[in-house]
Structure formats: structure tokens, C-alpha cells
Amino acid sequence: MKLRLGMIGGGQGAFIGGIHRIAAALDGLYELTAGAFSSDAEKSRATGVLLNLAPDRVYGSFEDLITQEKQRPEAERIQVVAIVTPNHLHFEPARLALENGFHVILDKPMTFSLAEARQLKEIASASGRKLCLTHTYTGYPMVKEARQLITNNIFGPIRKAYVEYPQGWLSAFEEGTDNKQAAWRTDPARSGIAGAMGDIGTHAFNLLEYVTGLQVEKLCADINTVVPGRRLDDDGAVLLRLSNGASGALVATQVAAGEENNIRIRAYGDKGGLEWQQVDANTLQVKWLDRPTEIHRTGTGYVSSFAQHNARTPAGHPEGYLEAFANIYRNFALTLQAEMAGQTAPPEALDYPGLDEGIRGMAFIENVIVSGHSDKKWTEFTV
């Protein structure tokens, strides 16, 4: 049976809501059944009509969605809630959903603050329900492959890692126009204490920790607000010290005019290293100290079970961002379905981002902003 999904947020004009709906639909594992698409009941209703939802499953508030769905018979009510609102509206709906027995899919960063994130983990643990965080980039097959290669230690211990996420879309004062995406992402009341660091720095951070299997232990951040009038950071570069003593560097900026979304990671051991970047998402460059670089590709027979599990097409038919997103939805669904069947999902399906990644992401935001204000070189990464 498809999992019945309710969505909070994602009305007209939103960006990420539509992405979540495609990701949920793509593999036929979810049925979008209910929604509170806007806190404006009329707007929520209009979105529901466009999405062909039954009118009585469209709500004017997330509270209504959760409480009223809970009243429905178990075989009919939604099972999973996807929360796709701005950051300041993550915690409350997630808390309510978990406490009322729903599983949760949450857009990143997990919450508005680290304190909320810690609290949410406790709530989730107490609830017995699961939470999935859509750190999209770790859904790419070749990112999975990258992690597997490093996990299998083919390069020797990682000694250096670079991650970068250059964007250009906030090069001008977009929040002064009618750009809704820019408006909330640069607003401390909705985005939190960080701008670029929260929006894309967390992605870079998550990608680094996921691929290397290491954790950031110290950091030294140069955090900037480049565009005059902007209220949050739009640029940063961060020196890193990782859990095995390796060093790293993280760069994230939203003022690299002309750049799209080419998040990229490189990591090196003493025998070789790897490079992956979104612009060529189905390629993983595997480099060696003394033999030719290899081009590992999505959809081939030689990649790991993790990479194969997260692909749908033969090599050369590119899988993209929506498929990476859908992999997270799919793995979460397979995990939930296995649990419902009293089984444990295979490791490939269990490999989706959740509470721990969410907490570390929020800790990154707080630590990187602290470091940005500090005169000391190194700031301990505290969680």
C-alpha cells in the first residue's frame, strides 16, 4: 500500500513544496492525501483543488491537519507528514505530528535553533515515530558511492577534505523585490541566526560528514554579509578540523554571481581521493596516486549496492536532483514499510538523513556563527 502523506506548507509560490510532491510521487510509494498548504485557509483550499485532493482533507492550519487527521480511522488517516515551511515553522508542526503518532519528513535545516533540534530529538524518541530530513545531495547515487568507497577504506584514512557550495542568486538585494524565497531566507525572524550558512552551508557540512564519515571538531569561520542592507550572512569560508585529525575547508556563498548550485566535494587519503559535483552528478571521479583516474558512473554494474539501490535508469540516462530527492522519500518509505511489516529495512534503505544529521546541522549553524564573531582562530564544535 502507498503511504498516505499529508503536507504542511507548499502552497502557491513556494519552491520546495512542489519538489517534495514530485519526490513523493516519483516512485509511487506515497499518496498525497491531505494538506495544510497555507495558514490562509482559502489559499490552502485553492492549492488542494489544484492537487486534486478531497476538499475535506485540506486544512487551514497545521494544527487542524494533525488533530483532524488523527480523528480519522487508522486505515484512512495520513501516516506521514511532510513539513516544507520556512525554518521558524519546523519545530511546532514536527512536534505536534510526532506526538500524535505521525512520522515526519522535514525540510532542512531541522529547526530554527539548536535547542529546538535537541528537543525535537527527545520528542521523536519518546514518540516512537521516525523523522527524515531532506538533505537532498546525499540522495545522489554517486554520493552514496563516494561514502561507500571511503567506508571501505580504499583511499586510506582521509587526510584532507574540501566542500564548497557556490551560488550567485543573492548577489543583489533580492529581498527588496517580490522574491519570496529571498525574503524569508534573509529574514532573521524566519530563517534563524544564519543566512547562507543555514541555507546552503548546512548542505555542504552534511555532505562532508556523510561522505567522509568524519565529524567536524573545530572550526574557524570567516562569515560575511556582502550585499548592503542584508540582515544575515550571504557568504562564508570555514577552516575545519575533523575527528580523525584531518583538516578540511568549507566554502558556501550566495554572492558568487553567475554560479548556479554546483555543490562539490573532494576528499583524499594517502592512496587516492575522490571528487563529486552536482553539475555532473552521475560521475564520481576516483583518483589514484599512481594510476589513472577512474570515472565511476550511475547505473553501471560495478558500483556498490548503495549506489545501485538509489538509481533507476541504465548508465548514461542522467538521474537528477528530483531523483536524489526522491531517493530520500523512497528510503524513508521502505524503512517505514519494513517496520510496519515487523521487519528491518536493508542498510541501503536505512541510509537516509534524520535526527542526528539535523542536530549536527543546527550545531554547525550555531558554531559557525560563533566562530564568525570570534577573534580566536579555532572554535570547538559543540553540540
Next chain:
Amino acid sequence: MKLRLGMIGGGQGAFIGGIHRIAAALDGLYELTAGAFSSDAEKSRATGVLLNLAPDRVYGSFEDLITQEKQRPEAERIQVVAIVTPNHLHFEPARLALENGFHVILDKPMTFSLAEARQLKEIASASGRKLCLTHTYTGYPMVKEARQLITNNIFGPIRKAYVEYPQGWLSAFEEGTDNKQAAWRTDPARSGIAGAMGDIGTHAFNLLEYVTGLQVEKLCADINTVVPGRRLDDDGAVLLRLSNGASGALVATQVAAGEENNIRIRAYGDKGGLEWQQVDANTLQVKWLDRPTEIHRTGTGYVSSFAQHNARTPAGHPEGYLEAFANIYRNFALTLQAEMAGQTAPPEALDYPGLDEGIRGMAFIENVIVSGHSDKKWTEFTV
């Protein structure tokens, strides 16, 4: 309302059926409602279970699917039939579907022979129903853009065009293993008179005519069967004469060991030209005689309405093969929905491959095989 879709073919072990289902699901415009997934009723039923279909909407033959669905109330019965069987099983289901009032989505090549294709066009015309052919590659946003640039004559009249589709997956005698895809594609009884030319040559041909807006008028083909024991061609190169007098070349092979699916097109006028290839699908290179090459990208604000209409994500978040496929499904749905509403769909939605492309594709197969056997250099392209 979502369009109710029935599928013929696409049971376990099939490749393209799953792709069609994702393409149909991705934008939430179709509901897979019924299916005859195999001519083995038991297998069909098993697939239906996996796909969460109501048991009474799963049939053991395409005839049952069509005749029994037709018995259902109009508000409940399927509206569109997707046919994803091998080539020899295209015509009959398509005919029956059209004659019984269903719209048809058909995998390419359209039929087993050109004669069938011509006949199908007549049947479709008489039926008042529409037919969509899934020539995937023309669904890519940057292929749309390529066509628009040439349509707008920015390069001057096209003087030279190259198209190529190199694959390596049939480099060995795969039909001697349990590879089902190889088995039917190399079997004259199921594939038709051509192997590689039908399977991928038609894609290359369609891409060339779509992008340039020109038609092939003469051709000179070198058609080869490279792998010993194979019964159909697995390789070919074709010189072309186009409708405006331009020349071209088409290459398609399935024995380029190590190649994936990197279909590629280049076309040139006297002021400049363009290049697109699937491996970098979101990039269109626009070249100029006397100024820098431009990199046109999916998801940007400067591309044509056709390219924008066929994209879902901001620039830099790659759209892939499944999105290209879904664009064909989506445009067909938008066209049907407009018609149902008594309207005409916008040109961007009407831009999907159909009967005419199907007939030209079948004519390509027949002409290219004739030329391959001919001692004459040029063979007229007859339809």
C-alpha cells in the same frame, strides 16, 4: 482531475514500463488505474499487486483491458492507454485502444513496419483520439531550446548537422544470455527489420529532424552486424541530404564498447551553431563564428518559453532522463486536459511527438535498411 491511465506491458523484468510509470507519476497528472502488464495473467496480476492497483483493474490481455475498461462508467474508466511492449506488439493494442475511444501513449518506434504506421495514422484520425510517441530526448529542456534557437534563425539556415548515438551494451552476444532487453531487440520477429537502427537510430533521426526543423530527403547507409550470430544490425553510419539542401551525418551503434547512452547533436548555420549531448543534458552550447561560445542552461531566466515550460528546478539542480520522459507525458496530459475543457493547449504543451514523427521514424528504418543493401550511393527517403 488526474487522467486515468491503463498500461499494456511493463511487467517484471521489463525496463521501459517502469520508466513510463515514473514519467506518468512525476507531475501528478496521471493516475495509474489499470493494466495488462503481461500476457501471462498470473504475472500481470502480480505486477498489479506491486503497483497497488485494484485487482479488478488488472487484466491478462490487452484486449481484456480495452474492452472491459470500456464497459466501465465514463467517470471511472481509463482515459489513456500507455503501450510499452516490444515493437511487434504496438500496432494491435494501439489500434484497439484508439477504436474504442482511448488516447494512446506509445513507446517508439511506433510500429513493426511502416505500413502499420501509416495505417495507425488513419485509424487515429478516424477515431478523433490522440497519440503520443515517447521520443524521450526531445523532452529535454535544452533540446527544446536548441529547436527554438534554430526556429528563430539565429544561426542562419542550417548547412550541416551531425547526430550520433553510441552505445556499447550489445558489444557481446547478449541475446545468448538471459538479457531480455537484448533478446527482443535483436529478434526480427519482435523488433522488425532493424536492430540498432530501430532502437536508437530512430532516436537520433528524430532528434535531428526535431532540432533542425528539416527533413531527411536522401540517405546513404552503411549498416553492419558486428557481433557474430546476431540477426539484426547493431551498427550503422548514414550520410544525409536534408530538405533545404544541407548535408548531415547520423551515427548509431550498439557495439561501441564502453559507451553509455550519449546521444549528441550538432548543427551549424553560417553565423554559428549548437551542440547538445545527453551526458550534459542541461547544457546547450551555442557557438558563434566570431564571439565566445555561450553556455545555455536549464532553469535559467533567459531561455525560451519552451525550455522554461519543460523544467521544474532552478538552474544547477540537474533535470534528467526521467524528467525529459515526464515532459512528454505532461505535455500530452496538458493537451488532453485543454481539449476536454474545450480549449487549445499552449504551443509549449502541444510540442510532443506523435503520429507524424512515428511515421517518419518507421520510414527511416525502412529506407536506411534499403540503403544499407544498396550499391547506389543515394537512396531517396520515401514515406
Next chain:
Amino acid sequence: MKLRLGMIGGGQGAFIGGIHRIAAALDGLYELTAGAFSSDAEKSRATGVLLNLAPDRVYGSFEDLITQEKQRPEAERIQVVAIVTPNHLHFEPARLALENGFHVILDKPMTFSLAEARQLKEIASASGRKLCLTHTYTGYPMVKEARQLITNNIFGPIRKAYVEYPQGWLSAFEEGTDNKQAAWRTDPARSGIAGAMGDIGTHAFNLLEYVTGLQVEKLCADINTVVPGRRLDDDGAVLLRLSNGASGALVATQVAAGEENNIRIRAYGDKGGLEWQQVDANTLQVKWLDRPTEIHRTGTGYVSSFAQHNARTPAGHPEGYLEAFANIYRNFALTLQAEMAGQTAPPEALDYPGLDEGIRGMAFIENVIVSGHSDKKWTEFTV
């Protein structure tokens, strides 16, 4: 001791003369000692001044250069003549040089006609002197590597080969301007019976035969003159049948507006294949049926002795066109020096293009033009 070099042609406004001079100078193996840079004695003299030549070593005709240099003491006179004139002025100076005991470096194509080429071979054989032909592209380290990999049969017998040389610089009627390069290359009296086929088609043909180690046995050519008013072909595509039964395709055009000089070759056996292109000249893609593509690179330790011999810098410091050109000069010098020392040069040094490649190139020109005019599909490749 450096080899004393005399140059014929290469005065002001010429392109290839300067390239030859750099190629000769780069490794310090030649000393440009004399020249007849122009048939206009005054112009020749002016070039000699710019090049710091002794005035009495600068001549007003190639006849003077050869006959007067021959009068000089052996320890002083030039040893090698480089001929860098348009095609119609290749044979006579080469003949005279060889007959007077000089070795010859000749720009391609070897002569004005195949008959001249055959004759030149006989003259050279009789003279005991050597001739080197500057088919630049086979001088690249990664082209050497490509040939070695195929020679070592790592892919299995070659079954398919593609070569292409797209240029755009003759997209307009350049011969109507003061473009000297365009003028002679499109002039039947100076270029011969072919334009693009002679200028760049021969390069593509040579690259194909060199890399694959196979010979063209039949061809089917579509030869076009695209630009109105032009007197020779500026575009062509050719189907090929190779000596082991493999098929191939060759494309060369000078009207692909916006293309530079991206000559490219691909060849495939049943286990894998390779791809090289000038735009990324230090990379050889080595592709496999069932494992990752490998990126072989100039300057690494794992490439063949032929690739290593023809490189000067560590990996990642790109070697370019001038180094490829210089490799031909260098290998010819090493061969001559070994001979002078009564030794045989190592195979890596002996690997430079010469008379046989020149004759086959001229045969290509004649056969491809015959085929272009023929209504028959296949033309035997006769030499």
C-alpha cells in the same frame, strides 16, 4: 651538435612557417641556419634579418638555397631542409633537396598529387636521405598512447572507428578578403584537387590509420562545397571500410561555424575503446565494457614509453600543439643523429610520419574526391 636547418617558405604572413621554427627550436636540436623564405628575394632577406640569420645564408629561391648550401663545407652547410610552402610548391624543393643530399621535413599533404607523392618516394629511396612529414596530431603524447594501447590489443580487434575534424574558419567567403591562408587553401592551382579534404581530411585520415594501425580499403564520400563561389570542397563526410573488416566514419568540415580545431578520434574493440580530442589533448579516455572509464594523462608514470618519450613536463602542466609539432622534429632529429652515429634510433624516436604516410594521405585525397563524384556507394581505396 645541433642539426643545421634550412627553411623554404615561411616568410611574413605565413602561418605554418613560424610553427615549424618554434618546433625546431623548442628542444635545442636544430639551429635555423639558412632560409629561402620567399620567392621575392627582398622579402626573404627581411625575414632573415628578423630571424637573426647570417645574410649570406638567406636566399631568394629554393634552388639557390639548395645549390649554394651544397657548395659550402660539409661541417657548415645545412643538413635538413624544412619545406613549409603551399602544396603546389612541395615536390620540386623536396626533390631537389633529396637529390642534393639533404634530409627533408615537409608540411602535409606531401605533394600536389598522388603521382608526385609516388615519385618523391622513389627519389627519396634513391637518395638515401630521409623525409619527415609533419602530421602534427600524431605527435601528441596521448595519441602515441592510444596507438600503443591498440597495438597491444587491450581492447580486442578494433571493430569501429570514428574520426572528425570540425572547423568553422571558412564559413564565409574568406578567400574574398585578404586572408592569405584562405586564399591558397581554396585555390585549385595551389592546393590541389581538394580543399577541406586535403587540408584537414588528410589529418583525420592519418590520425585514424595511425591510432588504429588499420588501413582504409574502401570509402564512400559525400563531398560538398557549401560556401557560394568557393572553388574547392569545404566539407565532407566519409564512410570507411578498414583492412580488418571494421567500419569507420570520417568527418571533416571547415564550415562548422563556431568550431575551432577539435580533431577527435574514437575506436572500439569488443572489450573497450578509447577517445582522444585535441581540445583536451593531454587526456586519453580509456573505456571499458564493464568497468570504469580510465583517464590516462600525459606526464604520468603509468603511460607507455612512447607517451613518456614525447612529453616534457609533469602531469597537469599541459603540453600543447607546439610540443606535439616539436615531437615530430625531435624524433626526426634523434633518428638522423643516431644514423650519423652509425646507430639505430630507438622505436620511440623512429615513430614519426614519413613517405608512406604521405603517399597514403595523397591517395586519400584522390580517392575521396573520386568517391565524392561517384554514384556508386563504395570506391576502392587505391594507391
Next chain:
Amino acid sequence: MKLRLGMIGGGQGAFIGGIHRIAAALDGLYELTAGAFSSDAEKSRATGVLLNLAPDRVYGSFEDLITQEKQRPEAERIQVVAIVTPNHLHFEPARLALENGFHVILDKPMTFSLAEARQLKEIASASGRKLCLTHTYTGYPMVKEARQLITNNIFGPIRKAYVEYPQGWLSAFEEGTDNKQAAWRTDPARSGIAGAMGDIGTHAFNLLEYVTGLQVEKLCADINTVVPGRRLDDDGAVLLRLSNGASGALVATQVAAGEENNIRIRAYGDKGGLEWQQVDANTLQVKWLDRPTEIHRTGTGYVSSFAQHNARTPAGHPEGYLEAFANIYRNFALTLQAEMAGQTAPPEALDYPGLDEGIRGMAFIENVIVSGHSDKKWTEFTV
């Protein structure tokens, strides 16, 4: 007349000496006339033989070279000295050469210490002789183009710049083998206080300041010695504050196993930005906030006079590292020749690295090492 060149260092087994000789020879502007190739007179002599030098122009020490050449008649003695020894042997020969009236070409980094660099500038000023520093990468045509575009302010003021130089060749303890290059570069007595930062960090630093036209004012460095037993740094990442308030990041490492020499720079203003990397040295990506990225290429007609001046071949015939190196030699020669003729060289020729770049490079080394040891985040960049 060719400039008569004497070389100090560059005997058998050296790497950079051969590069300098090719760079000097390539354009025919220098004649290698004398040399002290080794402090071992026998070895120096042997190298002289290989290079076809007159035996009496080959010396056993740099002192002999300089003092004895000075005794020769002016029309015969060398005019320029190229110093290609390890860092600790830069200052003394340079000083002596300048003080004795020779111009100097010096490999980077300029000296062993910043104090030496400052002193050398004074000596040079007093001598009236010129000094050229071979910061190779600024010799590439597309690096010239990058600087010109920024100088012409087409992107608006630069707000962010990234430069990186990843190498892998010191991933193992190479200094424990017979690798001479590794031996001196990791030896504090010969290399100075820095390893990677001096060897390649200075290149990255120079490239950044050259392209952006800005100067580093503060830095925050993470400097590491990754390989056990190594005595100098082999890795570093540096946060930068530039003279216009912009921020930047510099990465240089010699332990990125599998990386070659892909030095790369990116810089952004508010309208767009640019990207250049050595692996694709003839391409400059010019990016725009709201229109397609442009691919600027070496050898085209649309690039600046600086880019055109530093190229020798038509677009598509790649120019490489040796040509970039030769550009520095050539520009220095053109500058000297103009001066000898009582003229001023054109700005394109005057654009070569010299004393000021050398001093800033040495200051970078000292400041970056200080910062690496500091607990403070920011260290003022002092010269």
C-alpha cells in the same frame, strides 16, 4: 639579435632548468651561451656538452660564470642570467649578477627569506638592471585575459575570490627516496621556512593578486604537515581579506593524492565572475548573473591585446605550460630589447612578474607561516 643567456643551475636531474631552456629557446629570442649548471665542475661540463655549449663558456660555479663572462667583450658576453637553483641559492647569484651588470631571470620564490627579497630589490634598483620572476601561471593567455576583464571592471568590484593549487605528488614520504625534487623542497635549509606554501602557495597567491588586481591585507592560515617525518608544511588553507574589503580563500596542498597541478582561480563581482584552471588552460569561463556563461578562448579574435600578444597559434590548437613559461621569457626579452633600443616596450610586453611580485610572494610565505602558528584569527599581512 638574440639575447645571450647564461644559466645558473639546471644540471642533470633538475626539473626546472630544462623548462627554462625550452622557454628561452621557443621564440628564438635568446641564445643559451654560457652556464654554471652545477657546483660540481665536472657535472657542469657534462651538461654543457649535452647542450652544445662552447667548453669555455661552461663554468664550475656561479661566481666564475659571472666574473669571467664580465671579462669578455661586450658584444660576446652574456646579457641575461637565468637562475634556476633551489631557493637558498637564489639571492647570492642574483646579487652578483645584478651588481656586475647582468639582467636576471629568477625562478620563484624570489629568495630564501623576505629580508633577502627586500635587499635584492635595493640591489636591483641600484644596478639599473632588471629582474624577471618566473611565476609561470600568469603567463597563460587566458590568465592575461582574466586580469584584463577585471581591470576593465566588467564584473563590478570584486567581492569574492578563490584560488587553489592541489597537488598529490608529496602524498608519501618522497624525501626518503631518491626524488631530488622532493628532497630540497622539503628541506628547511634549502627551501626556507615553508614547504607547500613556498612552492605552490606562492603561485596561488601571485595568481590571485595578479588576476584580481587586489592585495591581501590580512590572512588566517591553517598550515599542516600531513606526512609523518616531513620537516615543512605540505598543506594549507588560508582565509583572506583583500585590499578593497573583499574576502577570499586560498588552498594549496601537496597531499591531495591523485591531483596533478590543477591551479584554479575564481573571482566574482556583483555582475558576474570568472573561472580559470590550468587543466583547461585555453578556456576562460566568464559568468554572468543573468545571461549565459561565455567561453573565452586563446587564439580568438575577440580577446584582449594582452591575451593575443601572449598566444602563437589559432584557437583550438592548445597552448600549454611551456608557452606560458616562454611568454615570461619573451616579454622580458622584448622589454630588454626595447630598452636597448632606447624605447619603451608596449604594455603587453612589460606585463611580466618582477621584484614587487617577488617581495609580496616572500611576504606571503612569512605571513602565512606566522598566521599558521598564531591562535589569533587574523594576521596583518606585513611587507
